[in-house]
Amino acid sequence: MNRISLNNVDLHYHSAAFRERSLKSLLAGAVTGKKIRQGQIHHIHALKGVSVEIKAGERVGLLGHNGAGKSTFLKMVAGLYPISGGERIVEGRIRSLFDLSLGFEPDASGRENILYRGLLLGMSPKKMREIEDEVVRFADLGEFIDYPIKTYSAGMQVRLAFAVSTAVEGDVLLLDEVIGAGDAAFITKAQNRIRALIEKSEILVLASHDFASLKSMCDRGLVFHHGEIVFDGSIEASIAQYKYINGLG
Amino acid sequence: MAIASYSSGDRFHEPAKIKPSSASDLSSFGYIRGIWEARHFWMHLSLSDLRAKWRRSFFGIFWTIIQPLGLTILLSIVFGKIFHSDIADYAPFILSGMILWDFVVTSAVGGSLTFVQADSYIKQCRHPLAIYSLRTVLTNLIVFLCASTSLLVWVLIWRPQNFGWAWIAVPTVIPLLVLIAWPLATLLGYVGARFRDLPHALGLVLQALWFISPIYLEPKVFRGGGLHLLVDANPIYHLLQIVRAPLLQGEWATWQNYGFSFGLVAVLTLLAVLVGRSAEKKVIYYL
Numbered sequence: 001m002n003r004i005s006l007n008n009v010d011l012h013y014h015s016a017a018f019r020e021r022s023l024k025s026l027l028a029g030a031v032t033g034k035k036i037r038q039g040q041i042h043h044i045h046a047l048k049g050v051s052v053e054i055k056a057g058e059r060v061g062l063l064g065h066n067g068a069g070k071s072t073f074l075k076m077v078a079g080l081y082p083i084s085g086g087e088r089i090v091e092g093r094i095r096s097l098f099d100l101s102l103g104f105e106p107d108a109s110g111r112e113n114i115l116y117r118g119l120l121l122g123m124s125p126k127k128m129r130e131i132e133d134e135v136v137r138f139a140d141l142g143e144f145i146d147y148p149i150k151t152y153s154a155g156m157q158v159r160l161a162f163a164v165s166t167a168v169e170g171d172v173l174l175l176d177e178v179i180g181a182g183d184a185a186f187i188t189k190a191q192n193r194i195r196a197l198i199e200k201s202e203i204l205v206l207a208s209h210d211f212a213s214l215k216s217m218c219d220r221g222l223v224f225h226h227g228e229i230v231f232d233g234s235i236e237a238s239i240a241q242y243k244y245i246n247g248l249g
Numbered sequence: 250m251a252i253a254s255y256s257s258g259d260r261f262h263e264p265a266k267i268k269p270s271s272a273s274d275l276s277s278f279g280y281i282r283g284i285w286e287a288r289h290f291w292m293h294l295s296l297s298d299l300r301a302k303w304r305r306s307f308f309g310i311f312w313t314i315i316q317p318l319g320l321t322i323l324l325s326i327v328f329g330k331i332f333h334s335d336i337a338d339y340a341p342f343i344l345s346g347m348i349l350w351d352f353v354v355t356s357a358v359g360g361s362l363t364f365v366q367a368d369s370y371i372k373q374c375r376h377p378l379a380i381y382s383l384r385t386v387l388t389n390l391i392v393f394l395c396a397s398t399s400l401l402v403w404v405l406i407w408r409p410q411n412f413g414w415a416w417i418a419v420p421t422v423i424p425l426l427v428l429i430a431w432p433l434a435t436l437l438g439y440v441g442a443r444f445r446d447l448p449h450a451l452g453l454v455l456q457a458l459w460f461i462s463p464i465y466l467e468p469k470v471f472r473g474g475g476l477h478l479l480v481d482a483n484p485i486y487h488l489l490q491i492v493r494a495p496l497l498q499g500e501w502a503t504w505q506n507y508g509f510s511f512g513l514v515a516v517l518t519l520l521a522v523l524v525g526r527s528a529e530k531k532v533i534y535y536l
Contacts, residue, residue, distance in 0.1 A: 014534055079375040082530035102369035105294070107301035116297065119290035120374050 002092030002171045002202040004054040004077055010085035011047035011076055046072045048227045054203055061214040061235050062207040063242040064224030070207040073224065074098065074174045077205065092202060095170025100161040106150040110141060110160055113149055117164045131167050138193070139163035159186055166193050173201035177208055211239050283377040291380040295387040313395040317347045324465065332470065337407045341400060345492050346464035348396040352389050352426060354455050359385040360434025361441035361448050368536035378529055382434035386427060393426070404496050411499035418502060422491045428514040432521035439528035442535040462486060484513040
């Protein structure tokens, strides 16, 4: 059974990751015995004691101010970020859509990159050959599909990435504000496609600031505030709670 | 739910269908299985690297042969005069050293950057990080194999008497090179993600290693200077001997040669595993 089960999960961003970036500064600090002047940088406690159970069939929206922990939560569920405490159980094949325009081989053609990204997402080359035409049609890049990615505009890259990433199904769908990429015509097409993908998935977790799409796609809401889940309930109640906490009336 | 009677049978197949463990399982078995499951991905990335390398160049793949060959001819003329060696003998010695050392250097330096360059993949999908260092090593291995053809042809033309049964042991160098370069690249990748100075420092270290190893200079030069240890206790020498003994001397490589090479494999693998235990999960924070 597909499920997400989190029990008292803590997640820290280790301060070393953004403090000493070079051997020189590390050695300088060790030799002089002085702390390098960086102000006070501590570990960032990004998720604090998060406990939540999400069962198959649930559509969960994440709300919260910028930096509240929504994206970190999604990346933790996806298994990208290691947790520093608690228990994380995720069952089901994860399909995540974050940072869509990332992860192309710039010298390879669009067609080749469709293959690479599909393989990145765990598809077999055979399966990718089957869906290639459909992806090409959806991305609708014309002759550019056979040009190297480095000739693409940012919007074109997103279209291609979106077309591939959404062609691959998964049980647990994690979305981070991906709706809204590309031009107006593409957005409509993309939204329809996302909806179709959501319908096929067992679990949806969507982080968004767009109340309308949250209301239409989700039935449960989690409100994040400074790394904690402060509210867990129906999506309407969550939106109201989010507005109340953040003083939006 | 309605077909509860089938559920037990269904559940039996479930682990194969859904793969939750590949994301959370950090045991060594799960890790290796993750590498295997992602095989299409890293193989294709490797091929993509090769295509990118030779794209829009006239000689394309032949550059991997032309480049070391040209340099070898130049060096063997100069060194041959200095050390009074026969060029026909000395050139394959230099060539063998050059292509093998090139593989080590490109794998080490490439490895130190491999996670940094794969950051967009690492941030999107959870795969064992070792697939990215394997990609680097595989790319370099293919370049190495292409370059080796020039060595084989050279030896067959100039020293056909070396050809013999010992040559069947030459391909053993391929798995050895992978088993050495892969943990090395992975290890350096972990460190390189944390300390971005690594490629620069590495250039220095590798230059030093090159200098104290019989890569271009013949072992007899070191022995003549009383530096036996730089030959006998040097894994680089022993690794080179696995290729050089059959091809250049028509002899079998010794067990010592293999012993030192496998020793190096063991040490590097152990180091990579030890560092990886804590570094594997943290790398994403440093990207």
